[in-house]
Amino acid sequence: MTLPEVTDWREDILGPDFQARDIRLGPDPEGEGEAVATLVRYLPQDAAVPDDWASRSAVLWVPGMTDYFFQAHVAERLHAAGHAFYALDLRKMGRARQPGQHWHYADDFRHYYPDLTAALTLVTATHPTMVPLAHSTGGLIVAMWANHLARNNRALHAKVAGIILNSPWLDMMYPRPIVALGRPVINALGRLAPHLEIPGGNLGSYGVSIHRDHHGHWDFNTEYKPVGGHRKYLGWLRQVVLNQKLVHSDAINVQVPVLTLCSATSRLNRPYSEKANTADTVLDVEQIQRWAPHLGEDVTVHPVAGARHDVFLSTPEPLAEALDVTERWLAQL
Numbered sequence: 001m002t003l004p005e006v007t008d009w010r011e012d013i014l015g016p017d018f019q020a021r022d023i024r025l026g027p028d029p030e031g032e033g034e035a036v037a038t039l040v041r042y043l044p045q046d047a048a049v050p051d052d053w054a055s056r057s058a059v060l061w062v063p064g065m066t067d068y069f070f071q072a073h074v075a076e077r078l079h080a081a082g083h084a085f086y087a088l089d090l091r092k093m094g095r096a097r098q099p100g101q102h103w104h105y106a107d108d109f110r111h112y113y114p115d116l117t118a119a120l121t122l123v124t125a126t127h128p129t130m131v132p133l134a135h136s137t138g139g140l141i142v143a144m145w146a147n148h149l150a151r152n153n154r155a156l157h158a159k160v161a162g163i164i165l166n167s168p169w170l171d172m173m174y175p176r177p178i179v180a181l182g183r184p185v186i187n188a189l190g191r192l193a194p195h196l197e198i199p200g201g202n203l204g205s206y207g208v209s210i211h212r213d214h215h216g217h218w219d220f221n222t223e224y225k226p227v228g229g230h231r232k233y234l235g236w237l238r239q240v241v242l243n244q245k246l247v248h249s250d251a252i253n254v255q256v257p258v259l260t261l262c263s264a265t266s267r268l269n270r271p272y273s274e275k276a277n278t279a280d281t282v283l284d285v286e287q288i289q290r291w292a293p294h295l296g297e298d299v300t301v302h303p304v305a306g307a308r309h310d311v312f313l314s315t316p317e318p319l320a321e322a323l324d325v326t327e328r329w330l331a332q333l
Contacts, residue, residue, distance in 0.1 A: 042075035061087035064136025068094025139168025171292035272306025
């Protein structure tokens, strides 16, 4: 594989212990300028590079829709456990978005494959293997990419040691009759009017439950991650529905071990209350638990009682459980 142009490491927005570099992927296939992904690594600058740095397995955080990487506490924990930690803001996401681009927009999720493949190639040029840790829509995208890689590039796929899914979006969280009726409509309209904005589709109580300026304790850039969510468009939703259907028809096989983390309960379409701090207020966790085992032959599903949609932004007790389970699972690979 010929690597795209890659910039030098620079200090990241999270501070000197994090460094970032851009992966320049050429013209955006959707006609929105240049496609750029941004790779971030955690390598503390007040300490020597670990002696075992090159032999460490790597973890690659992949955010979801209305998201970017800012979960520094996860990087610190996994680094201390002996892993190399990286993150990837995909094209049109967070650090990687270029002026004038629709936030997080893709009319074909296969457009993300070069981002992930370039990151895998760059990371495993230093480390023997890599484990994507992907959240929400990012979990669906990574599953699609891993299936593609297994079918088309066995040598690169062999460097993916496993996948961790953090509340992956594997089904539409609406009543089944509505979903069944809506899919063909979304498919047709998403092809004809891809940039038609979807009414609603915001994060509801989730954003305000996590940000420190509202009811939460986490600090993040609300341009990159608005508490109400970025605008969503029919062309993007069409891709979500089409790729979820592939999962449901058992057309996806990532061919590596998978750990799926999610909350034990959902609380959907309700205004904020204290209960929003201990449930997934974005996705239906029963759907996650139903469909995750369809992604491969070796899938572990671990519901975390009291977790939020991003289990790694939960309150202290479920957060500790999610980190412990992740660390133990990685140690077994």
